[in-house]
Amino acid sequence: MAAVRVIQEIQISSSPSLPAQPPQPLSFLDAMWLQSSTPVERLFFYDFPHPLFHFIDHNLPILTNSLSLTLRHFYPLAGSIRPSPNYDNQFEITCEEDDSVTITIVEFIGDEFRNISGHHSKNFKNLRLLVPKLTKTSLGGGQFPLISIQITIFPNQGLCIGFAIHHAACDGSGLMQFIRSWAAACRCTEPTLDDISPPFLDRSVIINTHGICRKIFEMMRKYKGASGKCLEKQSSLSISDSNLVFATFTLNKDQIGLLKERVQAKRVEEGKPSLHISAFAVTCAYAWRCLVKAQASDGDIKQYFVCAVDWRARMRPSIPSNYFGNCLGVCMAEVNSRVLVEKNGNEVAAMEISKSIDALQGKDVYEALIAVIDRHWEPARSRRLSVAGSPKFRVYEVDFGWGRPVKVDITSIGGTRAISLVENREEAGGMEIVLVELCSNAIQTFGV
Known part of the structure; x- marks a missing residue:
């Protein structure tokens, strides 16, 4: 032991x-x-x-x-x-x-x-x-x-x-x-x-515009009373459960490139102009679809994807890039379960994530937060996936004198049912996706 x-x-x-x-x-x-x-x-x-x-x-x-x-x-x-x-x-x-x-x-x-x-x-x-x-x-x-x-x-x-x-x-x-x-x-x-x-x-x-702090706390209290039980049911894994495993899955640069190509092909098929699709968007879309398929969710349930967005350069006026504190906004994508698990589910999810991020352009952080809070905390029959970390942090470059890390993990995802995302240690342009699941679920989750 x-x-x-x-x-x-x-x-x-x-x-x-x-x-x-x-x-x-x-x-x-x-x-x-x-x-x-x-x-x-x-x-x-x-x-x-x-x-x-x-x-x-x-x-x-x-x-x-x-x-x-x-x-x-x-x-x-x-x-x-x-x-x-x-x-x-x-x-x-x-x-x-x-x-x-x-x-x-x-x-x-x-x-x-x-x-x-x-x-x-x-x-x-x-x-x-x-x-x-x-x-x-x-x-x-x-x-x-x-x-x-x-x-x-x-x-x-x-x-x-x-x-x-x-x-x-x-x-x-x-x-x-x-x-x-x-x-x-x-x-x-x-x-x-x-x-x-x-x-x-x-x-x-960071200026408290529109009395946002008070509004956020009011909404959080309302949310806890209205749908806290639903959230508790969705996030019922105990971090002390001996059957939990911590699993890492990787996508290399070529695989991410292929996922991007499929999104653009889908856009052409629909007669729509090309859309900027990031490696982050297609990686998150891939993980999102795999997890929903593994859950065998009811086709009528709405699925939400939530990620934090650095607002330092988006603030007006912008604040220094070395600001030490919290400067995060939130973006959200929404897709029906049935659509997400269909053949083109990856492409639909990637487009929705990309559009949600692009929609933040020119928005005040207050507007973005309130919009997400209103959508994210009201539905009783919905599920959501959030992401921790970012490949932009370049965690594998942190050297204390012993060289590059052999692995970097975010263990706090075990208590939130989130996934974590960092750059692929072994290949530039790749990604590492990490999740915590029960033994019986983790093997099948990304085996699709």
Whole structure:
């Protein structure tokens, strides 16, 4: 039976140390995630053919020192989120002088590194052992931490750096800024603050237009009462179920190209002009159709596909690309189950996803969010698929000094029934699709 043995737990503060900073009010794009009970969880696996003592003596000081420097720029991550003492129904990030981030060092026992880090189907319960716990017992008064880190050593084989972060702290782009900065500092012989690109931390650039935060919370409460039971039924997988497997499927560049060609051929057949179809759209469409076919859904059920869209360049005026916080809009595509599983289901799904993304052009983030909320949370007899991650994050370029990761996984999809999407490690232009399913379902899901 697989298990982990805790070696030590370390609290890392910023260096040089910072005095207490003014509280940072959460923007409405941050506050949307406050009710999410599932942190974002990312695992980075690396080859590390050295014994445990080598890591403790040689690598751990480099990792902790470089993290301390990185937190000088990303200091909000060492803070905590709390209700604002000055305003009702508002929250803020508070940063005190002695704030820190927890790193837990553990040794993995009972399974081989290749079994845990491979692209093949693997036991999800074992994978969860690599995920840090996002807790800090010293917090009270409604406060909770933003991030936790766990480094799991497989002696003489490899290691895994795991992150758990509350989504209200930042989006995927912000998290990857932090991880890349830490990795860059690790690679330097004697890192300094000049080696770390600072993020843009001013959350006041996200303006609460139209009182959207209040409207969003009202709709969420209404949704929970009206259709929460339906959602609970759809998302009934328990992440502790020993029968869950974590499965990775890949599409190479040629396969994605073929999927694109089929969409354009369908457009020509219908007498319509060609449409810009991205690799993201056809990959998501392919996964969507496969999963609906595996579910054997009623043909009259509406199927929804939902994905987050980076709004940094779409804001008016645009905000810096290194903005650290949440800056996500949402787009949604809708297809009837019967249409989705038919012969041309891939092509129809890809076109609907592409049109949904193109329709965001020129829209205010408020308009886009409200439109999706109205459509996404009202139907009782509907199902939806969401996607975590993005191939634009280039996760396989994150090098802490041991080379490229052998695998990067997002384990938080196990609690949301989403899929994750990253670039194909082995081939430029390809994609990796990951899902969590019961053993009996996972094998057939993409076997179509």
